[in-house]
Amino acid sequence: MKKLLKILGIILGVIVLLIASTAAWVKFTDFPSYEVKNLEVKLPTDSLSLVNGAKIARTVCAYCHQSDNGKFDGKLFSDESEGFGEIWSANLTHHPNANIAKYSDGEIAYLLRTGIKRDGKMAGPFMLFPKLSDDDLAAVIAFLRSDAPELEASEAEHHTRYSFLAKALIKFGVFDPLEYDGEPIAAPAATDQIAFGRYLATRRYDCSGCHSASFETNNILEPEKSVGYFAGGNILKGHDGKYVASRNITQHPSQGIGKWTEEQFKNAVRSGIRPDGTALSTAMPRFALQDEAEIEAIYAYLKTVPVLETTIAKASH
Ligand code: HEC
Ligand code: HEC
Incomplete structure (x- = not known):
């Protein structure tokens, strides 16, 4: 019996020591270091x-x-x-x-x-x-x-x-850097409206990053695989310090923007005004500098995105 207690004591001691040293490692050691590369870039002048x-x-x-x-x-x-x-x-x-x-x-x-x-x-x-x-x-x-x-x-x-x-x-590597494979990346031509709209909505302006369920479940490389793709629910903070959930901007008729006209969509995206005249939180950026063709392409692309019900916002904040 005494021996068993002793062994248990030793095991417990080792566990406590492990936890304490892991905690100390997390708290006091430096972040991991990665190789830095100087990519070839040619700055445009036009x-x-x-x-x-x-x-x-x-x-x-x-x-x-x-x-x-x-x-x-x-x-x-x-x-x-x-x-x-x-x-x-x-x-x-x-x-x-x-x-x-x-x-x-x-x-x-x-x-x-x-x-x-x-x-x-x-x-x-x-x-x-x-x-x-x-x-x-x-x-x-x-x-x-x-x-x-x-x-x-x-x-x-x-x-x-x-x-x-x-x-x-x-x-623990939960936030790992992304791999860089050096492949050239070109945007689709603006004349290919849906592909261009997808590029704008997922890459250039990352509408999908904010308008899917959560940054924690977003798939950065393949945004379509993000939980609640374009169905909103991600919690963001406006300049006023208040938190709001991003909105469902799939074509859902009541929860999304299925009944919005293109004009109403443009107004919301460029000026932050909803169809009912109320202003959106500044947690939603204003895309006032974007030209008509860009917003139209995003609108056309969103019409092709699967219709989903709004993701229930996480009950934080
Ligand atoms: C979602 C918020 C966010 C966006 C969008 C963003 N940044 Fe940052 N950026 C940060 C934060 C936070 C840091 C500080 C990171 C740190 O200290 O490790 C940062 C740091 C930086 C740094 C400095 C790194 C250093 O070594 O000090 C550069 C350069 C930078 N950002 C460029 C950009 C550019 C260019 C864009 C637009 C293409 C951009 N950022 C968009 C949040 C953002
Ligand atoms: C940095 C995060 C963020 C980005 C990027 C973003 N949005 Fe938003 N968006 C929001 C939030 C948060 C709301 C909700 C604001 C509110 O309820 O007041 C919103 C609301 C909207 C609305 C209003 C929907 C409704 O039902 O009222 C539309 C439309 C919209 N966004 C479209 C876009 C488009 C298109 C893009 C990309 C060009 C985009 N958003 C990029 C965060 C973002």
């Missing part, structure tokens, strides 16, 4: 590409990087209460102290394709554009190098503090 890059950056990157002063100098992305710690986006302006000043064009491209920063660490899983076309990617980088007013030097500095949970997720 005005059409520059306008395109500015348009993408001012809608997509602006959503997380533009602060209240209008500059892309970073803002609070996720606060303590959301469970991952206090996460700030980065200062992307031309200030010499901003990290981006050290990045080559090819390193920015690698970050956006894989999530791997110049220091070899993984930026969270929220800034991934693995299938953005090579031309769009280069156009965005050209914008970042331009003298646009949003990029005028700002000395803003931010300090991210990850929670234990976030550290554990990163260290």
Whole structure:
């Protein structure tokens, strides 16, 4: 009996020790490091590409990087209460102290394709554009190098503090960087309306990322396999700090936008006004810079997406 107790004691001791050392490892060791690559990118100089890059950056990157002063100098992305710690986006302006000043064009491209920063660490899983076309990617980088007013030097500095949970997720490889296979990526021609609309809705503007059930169940490489594809339910925060669930934008007649006209859809997407005249939360970006043909292509593509009932929003917040 005594012997059995002793053995049990030893086993328990080993388990406690294992848990404590794993916890210490999660808490105190550095994040895993990955190889950094400097991809080949040729920045465009023609005005059409520059306008395109500015348009993408001012809608997509602006959503997380533009602060209240209008500059892309970073803002609070996720606060303590959301469970991952206090996460700030980065200062992307031309200030010499901003990290981006050290990045080559090819390193920015690698970050956006894989999530791997110049220091070899993984930026969270929220800034991934693995299938953005090579031309769009280069156009965005050209914008970042331009003298646009949003990029005028700002000395803003931010300090991210990850929670234990976030550290554990990163260290156990739940948030792994994406592989980069070097295959050239081209966007479909605008004349191929449905394919172009799919590209815009899943790649260039990532409507599907927000409009599927949850970032946790999204499939970044094959968005159609995301849970509740375009059926909404993902919880997002507006500038007012209030959380809202993204909406069902499949053709469901009552829960989705099956009864909306194309005009009503354009109004909601570009100006944030619903058919009943109410305004959408700023958790939904405004796509006011996008041209008619882009919004029409997205609308045409959404008509081909399977009709689903709205995903029940997670009961958080
Ligand atoms: C969903 C939010 C989100 C979007 C959209 C987003 N970013 Fe970020 N970005 C972040 C966060 C958060 C960080 C900080 C990551 C970190 O500190 O590890 C960041 C960091 C960066 C960094 C700095 C990395 C470093 O080493 O300091 C660059 C460069 C960057 N983003 C570029 C872009 C560009 C270009 C776009 C648009 C194509 C974009 N981001 C879109 C959230 C976002
Ligand atoms: C960053 C997340 C995000 C992105 C990206 C996004 N949306 Fe939204 N969208 C939302 C949220 C959240 C709502 C709900 C806002 C509310 O209820 O006030 C919404 C609402 C809408 C609505 C209104 C639906 C209704 O029933 O009222 C439409 C239409 C819409 N989005 C279309 C789009 C399209 C098209 C794109 C891509 C071009 C897009 N969204 C990209 C988050 C996003």
